[in-house]
Amino acid sequence: MTARDTVHRIESEDLEFGPLVEELGSLLREPGDVFPERLREVVRLLERDLPLHFDLEEKALFPILLRRIPKGPIDILRQDHATARSLLATIAGAVRTADPARVRYASGALVSLLRKHMEAEHRVLFPTAFRMLTPGDRRELERAVRWIEAVGVPQAPIAGEPQWGRLDLREIPAWERPAVLSRVFRALSVGSTLAVRTHGEPSLLRAPFELEWTGAFEWIARPSGEEWTVDIRKLADEPRTRESEVLPLATARCLCC
Numbered sequence: 572m573t574a575r576d577t578v579h580r581i582e583s584e585d586l587e588f589g590p591l592v593e594e595l596g597s598l599l600r601e602p603g604d605v606f607p608e609r610l611r612e613v614v615r616l617l618e619r620d621l622p623l624h625f626d627l628e629e630k631a632l633f634p635i636l637l638r639r640i641p642k643g644p645i646d647i648l649r650q651d652h653a654t655a656r657s658l659l660a661t662i663a664g665a666v667r668t669a670d671p672a673r674v675r676y677a678s679g680a681l682v683s684l685l686r687k688h689m690e691a692e693h694r695v696l697f698p699t700a701f702r703m704l705t706p707g708d709r710r711e712l713e714r715a716v717r718w719i720e721a722v723g724v725p726q727a728p729i730a731g732e733p734q735w736g737r738l739d740l741r742e743i744p745a746w747e748r749p750a751v752l753s754r755v756f757r758a759l760s761v762g763s764t765l766a767v768r769t770h771g772e773p774s775l776l777r778a779p780f781e782l783e784w785t786g787a788f789e790w791i792a793r794p795s796g797e798e799w800t801v802d803i804r805k806l807a808d809e810p811r812t813r814e815s816e817v818l819p820l821a822t823a824r825c826l827c828c
């Protein structure tokens with residue numbers, strides 16, 4: 572996936588929300604006091620997918636774009652997200668308590684907000700991103716999106732790798748740690764260092780990591796009381812097979828003679 576694809580990918584998510592928003596609008600025009608079952612489903616889909624889309628924009632795209640454009644338009648989009656999140660919570664609560672009037676009122680407000688919001692993003696935000704982001708910005712955007720998908724939204728806004736080059740594995744179940752570590756390492760750029768905090772001897776963590784990322788990292792582990800800090804420096808985007816482990820066919824020979 573290239574960084575240009577990352578902007579396209581965020582933009583195409585918006586395009587997928589468009590029909591859902593319009594469907595919600597047309598469901599609201601149906602008469603009657605009881606809301607149809609499909610309305611519950613549309614609300615459920617928006618509730619499931621919109622917050623992650625907002626996170627990708629707020630934590631990855633907006634901070635990087637803010638280096639190139641003034642803050643005002645981005646502040647308006649952020650405010651729209653906050654209002655949409657609050658309306659979604661109101662709708663979901665009103666669906667649960669079977670309050671059709673409240674569902675209709677809040678859904679109507681959400682539909683008109685999202686229509687304007689998505690139009691602003693397609694008319695201004697995404698064309699500006701395609702025009703203004705440098706190749707370096709785009710690479711960083713790609714890494715930020717991969718990071719959010721791998722470990723979720725960091726507490727601090729993403730505005731450079733040092734803020735998101737840390738991984739705390741202490742709250743993650745031991746059996747999930749190798750997979751999480753590998754996903755995060757993949758999101759790191761070559762030459763960067765990931766600082767990992769973990770419980771217990773990190774050699775158990777290193778063994779599966781070594782298998783997957785052979786030759787692509789340096790590993791420095793330091794004990795700190797009951798915990799460990801491991802600095803993992805990325806040397807390559809792909810594992811490297813050690814030359815000593817691959818015998819050229821011409822020199823390979825039977826090990827028993």
Ligand SMILES: [Fe+2]
Pocket residue numbers: 581585624628692
């Ligand atoms: Fe969007």
Ligand SMILES: [Fe+2]
Pocket residue numbers: 625628648652688692
């Ligand atoms: Fe947005």
